[in-house]
Amino acid sequence: MAQRDIAIIGASEVKIELRSGRTTYELAGEAMAGALASAGLEKHEIDGLAVTSCFSDAGNPFYSPILSAYLGLQLDWCQTTDLGGAGASGSVVRAAMAIRAGLCHTVLVLSADAQSTTNRGDIQGFRGEFQYPVGIMGPPGYFGLLSNRYDHQYGLDPKALAKLAVTQRDHALLNPLACEKLRKPLTEAEYLASPMISHPIRMLDCVMVADGASACIVTTTERAKALGARRMAHPIGYGERVNHLETENCPDITRVGHEAAGAKALAQAGMKIGDIKQFHPYDDFLIAIILQMEALGFCKPGEGCKYVLEHDFHFNGDLPLNTGGGQISAGQAGLAGGAHNLTEALRQLFGEAEGRQVKDNSNAMVTGIGWIPYGRNWGSSTVLVLEAA
């Protein structure tokens, strides 16, 4: 059932920095050079580019071709994926599609954003018309609305959130590429005492926007073998849902698109959720991890906090989770942030996670979340199942 004709053969991540002063192109250059070195590949082998959209170059309507010019790439296919934080996992599959369609054979999948240095984003529409006037505090405000509703329906246990915060921070301490500002030990008491931004969202529930970039190389398994690839990972299942329950005026906002995307990804992979050996969920807010666990079937709706309290999510625990620190403890490289979760999964599958290597690295689930619609949870949901070759 699962197809293994596509392989990811290299992965790299630039160290995440707050207000680095670097540009999108500089970060992208470092990420590409790293991915080529990781794959043992010459640049001229690349004939495709899939890149995540970014805030630091948001006003540029020619982003992917101009970026490819800066990187010295002659291409037969390129595209920008504008699914926000779901753009990295979405780009892997768009690259696979382009390869299967015969448009190209070796794709650089890249995400770079220097949002904390330069933000050229200007999102209007319903935001400028109906949201900005109410003074909602951006994503922490929307997740405040979501969290209070969850608490009303099911009960939201701050101890579960604290446990996730501390586990991810423990992982960031082991990840030399995590943002230095965040690489300090954290206790559950410190999480619980962090200042309220938009009730019940605390500062340490949120990501810190930073600068960074990641890249990987996607090609055919046949070509990867011919190139003598040292190790590879196959994308064996994928699901995507944009605007979940859009035509329902008053949906249950605790129901997220990952319920549809996850079912599709697992079916394609021929797997059950219990087969997943490590979980790298997109984490802009801690509660997003709990909602995804419920939607993907790790536990039932409303039982996410109980599930969190019953499991050990450390790299050596029973379900290793965001072993690179996640975005909340490694820093969110703007819209390239979702590539952090993806790249950490690839490092684990390649057996290159150094002091935080998981024991069973046979597969991994990576998710993406992108943008926030009006009065709902999130707009784009992706689920990618990867298998080590």
Place this chain on the structure above:
Amino acid sequence: MSEYDPLEGLRPAPVKQDFSQPFWDGAAQGKFLLQYCPESGKYQFYPRPVSVQTGKRNLEWREVSGRGTVYSHTVTYRSPIPVKGIKPYIVALVELEEGVRVMANLVGCPVEAVKIGMLVKLAWVKAGEDNFPAFEPA
């Protein structure tokens, strides 16, 4: 004007879509107008260029009650509006009787009094020069 509205005089003017103009014209007269899809019998908010049910452009504008309940809420302690010393204020998702949700400030309500399920009614505030929908305890 409401007794408790820390955002009074501070709300930025809405950046309007062309197809929303009837909403703003209604608001100027103190009327809350919603788009109504005659085929599905459903209202929708925020305004769209088409019916989100059918994709057709046969939407009508109908005045609605302005009565609803709080579906969820958040008290904003750190405001995106750059004013020092601004007091905490409530952003709520209000479910109108007509079956749509509206994100709005809950005014005339102490921050500790907001509860999911509480009954609320329309209370216009200003965003720039425009009338903008808010709610207060019913």
